[in-house]
Amino acid sequence: MVQTGTLTRADLAEVLHGDIGLSRAESAMLVEQILGHMCEALASGENVKISGFGSFVLRDKAERIGRNPKTGVEVPIAPRRVLTFRASQAMRERIIEAD
Template identity: 70%
Template sequence: MQSVDTLTRAELADAIHRQLGLSRAESLSMVESILQHMVTALSDGENVKISGFGTFLLRDKGERMGRNPKTGVEVPITPRRVLTFRASQMLKDRIAGA
């Protein structure tokens, strides 16, 4: 079984620190600023596209009937907005080649 690692904000900031030579505090501030800008755009109903990486899309799902898998009872699922991610072709190609 393959080990699953998680890339954290601190690791992103450290990569910026190493590659751009900014201080650790400036690097972390940059990461936080970018993430906050993305969150604000998404909460305002905008999609976020990062060229060469992918697109974060908001989708409105209507009400529908679902089924409780344990009891089999049908229950209504309320309408909601969901966030999806669609990877760019460039990202898909790099992952497939890895």
Template identity: 80%
Template sequence: MPDAGTLTRADLAESLHRHVGLSRADSSNMVEGILRHVCEALSAGNNVKISGFGSFVLRDKGERIGRNPKTGVEVAIAPRRVLTFRASQMMRDRIAKKG
């Protein structure tokens, strides 16, 4: 895992390679497969829950009125679907201990 910054797909694959002993190619394929499966589930309208990590939840936001901050002109914001992430309590506890 990197010391600071952003964790990447390559970092995850390298960690699998080192800790599980899979080849680098198999590790990369496994990471890609998991991410693809998560993306497909979300695209199909399903929420994704990973115990001890958190939940990816789809929410439908209705149409609403917004305001241009520069001009003050009101504009309609179209309804849309958004993806949110909620960390599990276990993850929040771990993060709080690091801070």
């Protein structure tokens, strides 16, 4: 499947429907369940690693001082948790080959 633009949940469900033969409803439900499990794990503080694809990692960022670029006024930036994605080596190699 060659795709341009954005890959959506519906696109993933359609691939499952076409390649595996699940009904469209079953395919959509499976995609939702997988994404739901990932969201629950991340919300509970767990990292998510998908072998051959990459890792979704939660990081805690400390409070820091930022600057309003327009006015130059310093403002404190509250501590927060951020989600980062790191592609696996296999994924990086596939992306490089696609260029």
